[in-house]
Amino acid sequence: MEKLESAGTYIHFETSLDPITALIEEGKYSKVFVFADINTSEHCLPVFREMLDDFSEFDLIETDPGEENKNIDFCIGIWKTLLDFGADRKALMINLGGGVITDMGGFVASTYKRGIDFINIPTTLLSQVDASVGGKTGIDIDNVKNMVGTFTLPKAVFIESAFLKTVPERELLSGFAEMIKHGLIADSAYFERLKAQRFNELPVEEIYRSVQIKNEVVTADPLEKNIRKILNFGHTIGHAVESYSLNNDKKSLTHGEAIAVGMICEAWLSWKNSTLTETELEEVKTYIASVYPAYHIKEKSFKALAKLMQSDKKNENGHILFSLLEKIGKCTYNCRVSETDINESLRFYNSIYAT
Amino acid sequence: MEKLESAGTYIHFETSLDPITALIEEGKYSKVFVFADINTSEHCLPVFREMLDDFSEFDLIETDPGEENKNIDFCIGIWKTLLDFGADRKALMINLGGGVITDMGGFVASTYKRGIDFINIPTTLLSQVDASVGGKTGIDIDNVKNMVGTFTLPKAVFIESAFLKTVPERELLSGFAEMIKHGLIADSAYFERLKAQRFNELPVEEIYRSVQIKNEVVTADPLEKNIRKILNFGHTIGHAVESYSLNNDKKSLTHGEAIAVGMICEAWLSWKNSTLTETELEEVKTYIASVYPAYHIKEKSFKALAKLMQSDKKNENGHILFSLLEKIGKCTYNCRVSETDINESLRFYNSIYAT
Structure with missing residues (x-):
């Protein structure tokens, strides 16, 4: 639909997620991981799958929802999962969820083996209008918000209003x-x-x-x-x-x-x-x-x-x-x-x- | 003595550390932290202090030496210490030690509040010829070396052969x-x-x-x-x-x-x-x-x-x-x-x- 350039990252305003398939092919990624919380995994992942019916080869990494879980313990868990699943530097991480998922997923991706590519698919209004742009990643430490993080741009951002129907x-x-x-x-x-x-x-x-x-x-x-x-x-x-x-x-x-x-x-x-x-x-x-x-x-x-x-x-x-x-x-x-x-x-x- | 440019970072080959004082003044840093392990704190910090007699205002953050301590638990400790000491984004971290200190200190600095400036003063031959250049930061997870890290250039690197006298x-x-x-x-x-x-x-x-x-x-x-x-x-x-x-x-x-x-x-x-x-x-x-x-x-x-x-x-x-x-x-x-x-x-x- 529309495409907005943001310092080398394309923000896609889409009625479909089709360009993701092309991005994955171009990037020659060795493995694709989808990072979601148990809510977005239930409500958004089916929408994601349906939109991308010719693309199904990915490993799902699930976490608990909520800001209180945007912490270092979950990060360590995700880093280890990536390692266990054999993720190398050419792996791609797709963050599917709200700001907690894109912030934490972005931080994990930007630091795993000193950085792998990631794509953000914000599924809440908040993450679409806020976390989607600007390359801020982060986690909380001792409840201090985003105390640790990086400035790293995602490879692309997809803003898809169909997901908003799943948002309370x-x-x-x-x-x-x-x-x-x-x-x-x-x-x-x-x-x-x-x-x-x-x-x-x-x-x-x-x-x-x-x-x-x-x-x-x-x-x-x-x-x-x-x-x-x-x-x-x-x-x-x-x-x-x-x-x-x-x-x-x-x-x-x-x-x-x-x-x-x-x-x-x-x-x-x-x-x-x-x-x-x-x-x-x-x-x-x-x-x-x-x-x-x-x-x-x-x-x-x-x-x-x-x-x-x-x-x-x-x-x-x-x-x-x-x-x-x-x-x-x-x-x-x-x-x-x-x-x-x-x-x-x-x-x-x-x-x-x-x- | 000599200065080598490395993608915007200056590597100083020095017989004195004087330029550090100028760097700190130019950078208008709010606080200066020196990060060292208990060995470099004992053997190198006195050399550092002596060389910089007009510069004494810094907080020391000490850690245990050795690769086995280049882990996420120590990172969390340092992040929290920085927060407790009131480090803001204009804080400067000086990493004084071997590769463990420059790798881990660099990682902590490059992610604290999404990145503060840091200077590396490698004190071992290994860190001088290896870790000093290239902007790699990192920590080990489950003994996998540098599994997590960033590519972030230090503000400057000082290579001072006087420190080598302290190296076994x-x-x-x-x-x-x-x-x-x-x-x-x-x-x-x-x-x-x-x-x-x-x-x-x-x-x-x-x-x-x-x-x-x-x-x-x-x-x-x-x-x-x-x-x-x-x-x-x-x-x-x-x-x-x-x-x-x-x-x-x-x-x-x-x-x-x-x-x-x-x-x-x-x-x-x-x-x-x-x-x-x-x-x-x-x-x-x-x-x-x-x-x-x-x-x-x-x-x-x-x-x-x-x-x-x-x-x-x-x-x-x-x-x-x-x-x-x-x-x-x-x-x-x-x-x-x-x-x-x-x-x-x-x-x-x-x-x-x-x-």
Whole structure:
């Protein structure tokens, strides 16, 4: 259908996965591995098989689903499995699943025998609009997100909307948060269009636009030395809230739900520390709060959240650095913010739902 | 003293480490870590400190010495230590030690927060002439050497012969094997000169020549797609013998001792399967056997050795591929060899010492 070039990697927007067969032939791969979790293996692998009926020779490597399994123990297991299955440097790994699968599969592939080729087939909205582009691979250590990883581009990315039918609504909503972010940091008209959309009936063009925005940013700065940092809008606080929730809440937040919290807080910080107007702050807050469920950030968790933010990869010289909105559609980065302001922004978030 | 460019990394042949201070200032690093094992920490760190008397602000990360500790558990420990010490993406890691330290330190640095800068200061002859150039990082998994790693160039490499005074003779001899290899694969005159040298009184120029040969090869093929494979001469069998010895011998072979065994076996394979003449085979065998101690490869270990060779990273499509000498000073690669010939080459090695 459409093909977007990203620093040598082709992102395919496809109604079929046929080009994979050609890629495998061209690459003269010695073996093909499909890496999936038990959910994508059940729901997406049949779709994958059906689309590629002339291609069936692969070994399946299965893992448990969920961010809590994106850890070094599973990596070691996959490295050993590859070795046991006789994977050499000309092996190909196809990562079929959400961000956990593409992040961890990408890390395993980029380090196995110092690197084998891999293809990503993101099957969730979140991984299609976020993890699909930019070559970030990673795993968590001690619940610190992506503490270990590489920048390695996949050989190709296939974005196939048929997989989205297998994704639960809460997961679609999780991915939608990244699309909202793309509008907020880079394209106000896109943000306006998204406001008129229902997250569970997204036209494929709007998914495409989101990938395009991300691709423009990462192409300009592949190693996240400068402009790419704007993609972290909502993520400094969002990641901390996500980690905290994962460890403390019975029903923990999804990535997108946490980023929704983070975007509201960081919109407040953008108003306080950058040039976002009060009207714009109100607009961002009202819209996001209308789409995402309420969450309560306990005062007693503030210290723990600050500690989590300290380990954010964007930080330098001990300062927590934020990417903040200058206005809707424009974002700046490397903004130092005081802990007082951070706490105030968390209270601002809580105030939305205070009775 | 001298500076050799290697794909953007400068290899410094120095009588002082002064340029490090300048590098750290230029790099605006937030924190500096020195990674060493307890031996290099005792013997080399004082030399390092003395040479850099105006630079003392660093945190020391210490590990246990030896190939058996070049594993994922130690990596996890170092990643966590970096996090605990507040290392951000602008941190610098200085790897001070032999190949275990530069391989593992390089791997940790190249993956921590998706990559921080590192400088290698190889302190053994082996790491100076081998691990110093080429950007290979790695750790062993289940005793499979460098099963996991990356290709990442250090910011700089410092080769300082003062450190060699701290190296035991057996370790010098280990590094000397790689120098012999460089002569055999690329420079017959150099091989002739080395034959006239004593391994424990090597002129610095000959160390330089070795690094230069390696640098020429890796610059031509950084990702080991083709010509770089010639550096593996002696290593297909050598690595297998090394792994086997590590697991089975009371006093296991050093890397160089194992490579010496491998070079004799693979010289035989070069005579059998390539164009090395019988006279040249005799020359290689006699010289190496005169420098390195005898080792006995048990017939009952042949199967285990073949299995170890199967996991060699150079292999493709299940075939064990060798780099073989066409003549002294010229090497070819991707040579398929039968298991019968491999076994015959091991018997050839044993026959040298048969009474």
